[in-house]
Amino acid sequence: MALSEIYSTSLSLLTDLYQLTMAYGYWKQGMAEREAVFHLYFRKHPFGGGYTVAAGLEHAVEYLQALKFSDNDLAYLSNLKGSQGQPLFEQEFIDYLGQMEFSCDVDAVPEGTVVFPSEPLVRVRGPLLQAQLVETPLLTIINFETLIATKAARIKEAAKGDTVIEFGMRRAQGIDGALSAARAAYIGGADATSNLLAGQLYDIPVRGTHAHSWVQAFETEEDAFEAYGEAFPKDSVFLVDTYNTLEGVKRAISVAQKLQPKGFVFGGIRLDSGDLTYLSQQARQLLDEAGFHDTSIVASNDLDEHLITHLKQEGAKINVWGVGTKMITAYDQPALGGVYKLAAIKDGEWEYKIKLSEQLAKTSNPGILQVRRYYNQERYLADMIYNELEPLPNTPQIVDPLDVTRRKTVEEGAKHKELLVPVFQKGQSIYTLPDLPSIKAHTKTEISRLHESIRRYMNPHSYPAGLEGNLHQFKLDMILKLKGKSDK
Template sequence: GLEFSCDVDAVPEGTIVFPHEPLVRVQGPIVQCQILETALLNMINFQSLIATKAARICISTMGEPVLEFGLRRAQGIDGALAASRAAYIGGSAATSNVLAGKLFGIPVRGTHAHSWVMSFDTEEESFQNYAKAMPNNCVFLVDTYDTIEGVRHAITVGRWLREQGHKMVGIRLDSGDLAYLSREARKILDDAGFQSSVIVASNDLDENIIASLKQQGAAIAVWGVGTKLVTGHDQAALGGVYKLVAIRRPGKPWEYKIKISEQAIKMTNPGILQIRRFHDRQENLGDVIYDREIGIPSDPVMVDPMDSTRRKKITPGLDATDLLIPVVRAGKLVYKTPPLAEIHQFLQDNLCMFHGGVKRFVNPHHYPVGLESKLNDLKTRLILKARGQAAD
């Protein structure tokens, strides 16, 4: 029988990565490496996409919590679970997916549906019955009929909750002009003595809409994001690839391999690759992709993979961290996966180490990522050789 015997190295979940960088390195018998391709790409591409989208959305809210509401719009049940997990890693505070909460320990949050309101004779009656059933978790969905009247009905039931020793957590807006309605709702709530009740908003939100709403002065404290989060809108897929970069026959040295193309972006980087991230105490300063066999000096020169004339020398003496770490050795798991809450926090800590210009949505600063110069020289030789332009 076939027994798995590969070595696997990978960047830890929650690590910020960039184009051209190797996220996983698999070394072992070639048939085993090839069998892993589809499964690895499926898991890594989709969940990296959703975690990235979640991180962008959370950046746009400027610290206000994001609730992942995407179960109904996700690509199947398994896709919904994977999306909830990835969104939590990416920064969302909670999910409406109760199964994801059970399986992964993600905090679960949500509100009642419009159908709950419509199943009663009046909106106020629906809120009253919800309050009796869930007195410690009352966020009333107020836009089933008339949003402003819905806020007033929520206040009426909120007063009853106070008399019972509970409090109204907040209201939720799911349609209409969210900037205007949230400001009006905030005034009504404050005037009625419900200053601590929050306004939750949803309705096809993404990072750009949220940023616009905040610029308009929306009085929204919690953001429910579903469809455009769990589908990765407007980037339908992450184009990660899984390529052969070196091969070693029994008793022989490594042979470096490269796939060439008329498109520079589709050319692969050869070698037993690792990423070294250089940083000081406050900020990450650049990533150098290098070959473990060739090695890397303490002050490497990085070469832009898309333009070999663009080069940057790393300042000597900087601290550095190699990003790919051992996960599997000789087919056996050697890495202990941290609790999901730790991965969630690790990503937030990671984000803080990048200059704000890297994280902006419009014309972001390009974080320096490049090939170590000797690796770039090797790549160039292999390209020329493959094109018949250089001798062995």
């Protein structure tokens, strides 16, 4: 379901005030419609990982499609006051906004694609005022969904083929923190969600067990299991740790045995506390002894990729992982630091722009950038960020942004493709949004094409991704020139 079907309010004010003050300034200077190029990118993989899974484009597209100031929005802006009580904006500017139609070109990396630092995930080219205005919502949407998709991919990797269920709604950061994260987690690797509304809106498979309160509501644990088993003869997962976990497992088994003649299928048990390794091993033994070899052991309780790996190494007998807080909030790094930077502006000719930083690697890249990915039959080899406005050398070099003396030339015969695809042309959406299962499948393929040393979630190898040599040199020259000018 599209954003515009979920929200009844216009989302056109979903941006920072300063986007509107700058818009007003550009408009007053007659610069509002000067053509400009911005790139949205991040500088560092989240979670200390070796790759990032792009997500959020669908919501970004829907936001842009609906971008149109409503009368209500305009009235709000008209009423904004400055510090001395004066109107912040002239009425003529408000009228301009009211007539504004989004008319930018947008190119973006499809959801589920693996991406690397400095690579534009979204490129916006069009009137300066508009391209600036959309900065904040694009960042909010892409930063968050990319973060969660990446977290989920790491957790799914750690689970090594086991089922992973997203259980985090109760700890999510607000309603959309739960909804769009459930979608992003599904893209990244979660197999299902407990969030019914996400199931309904995005057609994600939903899964669940029962709570402790279910057991507490009955006189005995046996009564509780039996009642649940009768309600769901084919789909019962009994939560066994309300009182004493291993006693709970035994009671679950005896209830399953009692209900079996009526066609009951013993789906699983869930462990939610205690020593998950020991308890799962004991539970597996009890289940196996009773002949319930196919009964799953589901675990939950503050799981993330690190704990799952640790439990597996210890020999835990868990085959379904219910992951909550740590996935839905990306607990160990709850924000991706994506930025949105001006890279070129046209005043007759294109002028390139960079934002200086104390660190070379953090200085933004000038141009109208595209990313070329080189690959062979088995895997992705290297990515090269280049300026579409400049001719490419016959044998381009890729300069490592963290060590500019490391330069790579891609092996002969490597194929390549461009990562940014057209999404809007002059404000018209020309991109067919893939359905969610396709995006999920794309993610899986993408990750499978990375060498396992890059997929390692701690201390991974670094995938070769950098600037095309001429672009790198041009940027260096620009920095030196700007520093000289600025220090005068």
